[in-house]
Amino acid sequence: LFIKSGAACHQARSLWRIECFKIKWYSGFVGWSSLVRLRHVTSGLYLAVVGDENGPKVTCISKKNASAIAVTFEMKMSK
Secondary structure (H helix, E strand, O other): OOOOOOHHHHOOOOOEEEEEOOOOOOOOOOOOOOEEEEEEOOOOOEEEEEEEOOEEEEEEEOHHHOOHHHHOEEOOOOO
């Protein structure tokens, strides 16, 4: 991923890095229907959807606890 960050990057609370699972090498690196995961820049935690007895919840989890199913999101086009 090509990111240029400055000093503010270490203090930002809402900065997320998009990490691609597969890069396509034609017509751009990322497209709709690409599988990605979102990593919080300052904490290093991954955005995840985890389920329990109360239903699914969106939360942040560490890399060692991050299963591919929980942290994978598909990019969808919407209005």
